[in-house]
Amino acid sequence: xAAKKKKEAKIPFADMLLAxxxxxxxxxxxxxxxxxxxxxxxxxxxxxxxANGSDAYHYLLMVNDLVNVDFxxxxxxxxxxxxxxxxxxxxxxxxxxxIHPGKKKAISKIHKFLQNLYPTMNKSEIELxxxxxxxxxxxxxxxxxxxxxxxxxxxxx
Numbered sequence: 133x134a135a136k137k138k139k140e141a142k143i144p145f146a147d148m149l150l151a152x153x154x155x156x157x158x159x160x161x162x163x164x165x166x167x168x169x170x171x172x173x174x175x176x177x178x179x180x181x182x183a184n185g186s187d188a189y190h191y192l193l194m195v196n197d198l199v200n201v202d203f204x205x206x207x208x209x210x211x212x213x214x215x216x217x218x219x220x221x222x223x224x225x226x227x228x229x230x231i232h233p234g235k236k237k238a239i240s241k242i243h244k245f246l247q248n249l250y251p252t253m254n255k256s257e258i259e260l261x262x263x264x265x266x267x268x269x270x271x272x273x274x275x276x277x278x279x280x281x282x283x284x285x286x287x288x289x
Contacts, residue, residue, distance in 0.1 A: 149176075149228050154221055154223060181196065182229055241289075271288065
């Protein structure tokens with residue numbers, strides 16, 4: 133006999149955004165224990181920062197200036213994060229289109245090789261270096277830095 137899965141507590145997303153819109157500072161405190169565990173300030177912040185119409189600029193600036201600043205240092209204080217989110221509301225319901233986070237691309241072996249070789253270069257500089265050098269030049273760079281033929285072959289597979 134299969135064991136029943138415990139139903140996960142969820143917070144209605146629309147209700148949460150409406151609470152942000154209406155500056156409901158007590159919304160988080162009214163959540164039950166399971167809902168508080170399910171609360172994601174990051175997700176709420178992401179949704180609240182996007183709005184349509186004349187309110188878009190207000191929400192983007194408020195969420196960025198009040199909530200996003202030192203956001204990671206407040207992870208152990210979700211109620212404080214909520215109260216900061218609630219200060220961003222404008223007093224009436226606003227449509228917040230959800231913008232899905234982009235998918236993280238896998239980093240190529242060549243990208244990792246250049247990152248290790250030049251740790252002070254940022255991502256765009258490494259991508260530029262890959263774009264302006266052909267494979268033979270990158271192979272020669274690996275050889276010049278002591279890579280064995282087998283390692284170079286694996287690097288360019």
